[in-house]
Structures are given as structure tokens and as C-alpha cells.
Amino acid sequence: MKPAVVLVGPPGAGKSTVAAIVASRLGLAVRDTDDDIEAEQGISVQDIFVEAGEPRFRELEHRAVARALSEHDGVVSLGGGAPLHPQTRQLLRDHRVVFLDVGLAQAAARVGLNSGRPLLLGNVRGQLKRLMDERRPVYTEVASVRIDTDGRTPEEVAEAVVDVV
Ligand code: S3P
Numbered sequence: 058m059k060p061a062v063v064l065v066g067p068p069g070a071g072k073s074t075v076a077a078i079v080a081s082r083l084g085l086a087v088r089d090t091d092d093d094i095e096a097e098q099g100i101s102v103q104d105i106f107v108e109a110g111e112p113r114f115r116e117l118e119h120r121a122v123a124r125a126l127s128e129h130d131g132v133v134s135l136g137g138g139a140p141l142h143p144q145t146r147q148l149l150r151d152h153r154v155v156f157l158d159v160g161l162a163q164a165a166a167r168v169g170l171n172s173g174r175p176l177l178l179g180n181v182r183g184q185l186k187r188l189m190d191e192r193r194p195v196y197t198e199v200a201s202v203r204i205d206t207d208g209r210t211p212e213e214v215a216e217a218v219v220d221v222v
Pocket of ligand 1: 067091135136137138139
């Protein structure tokens, strides 16, 4: 079993929203690795960062991604940092991965509406810029397709994703 498409991108790229629209257009289900980790651990992602630390979260995340990629045939939405794990990058080579690219202003506006992400406390815009700059090469490496989301509605972005599935 293999997902139809895997979405990657930084926090605020709209992965979850776009995943839901793509899934409904294609008549498929969505799997979100952050949700899987929270269901498995019985605590929030934020609390895992606080109580166990980021390295532990990344291990749990790698396992959740591996399971999602092997069990799910719909749309998979990955946490923004998932492709940082080298073994996750390896697994993604065999999949159709789409990078939802987003500019800083748009991402900061989205994240600002839903803060509380453990890596984005304090100066959200500054943290987000650093994180996006560092990760761009990683997203580019794992994705076969990049979609520019700036100036497009989630529906338009989802349409562009459906076109490449
Ligand atoms: C993270 C992004 C979050 C979540 C965790 C870490 C990151 O997911 O996995 O807070 O390192 O970028 P979203 O990309 O859905 O915000």
C-alpha cells in the first residue's frame, strides 16, 4: 500500500487544509502524522517537546511516518520537521512528495493564528524565517514537485496537487 501523495512544507504552508481538500476531491482519506503521534502517545505534540525533548519527538515522528507510508493509501500530511530525519528522507524517495512552498509573510500570518508550536515560541516571524531558510534544501531534496502557494487559495493549491497525483 502506498499513499497517493505526501505533503511536506514548513509550518504555515497549509498542509493540513490542503490535504483535506485533496483527499475529498480524490475520495481518499487523510493521515496526519502529528495526529497519529498524539493518538499513540496520549499527549499533545507540544507536551512531548516539553517533557521528552525534540530528539525523542523526532524518533516518534519517524516511526509514525514509516507506518503512515506503509499503511495508508490516501493523502499523508507530514509535520513540518519530519523530513529532517535522515531515515525519513530515505523512505520518502519511493513516494510522490509535494513541497507546499510558502513565503514568510503568509506562513507567519497562518502560524500566528494558531501559535503554541514548540519551535515557534517568542519571535514567531524570526524563528520561522530561520527554520524555513534551513529547511528549504531539505524540502527540495525530498519533493518531486514544488507548488508555490503564495497568492493562491487552499482550493487552488489543492487543485494543483490533484493535477500531479
Ligand atoms: C514542527 C511542525 C509541527 C509539529 C511540531 C514540529 C516543525 O507540525 O510537527 O510542532 O519542526 O516544523 P506543522 O508543520 O503541522 O505545524
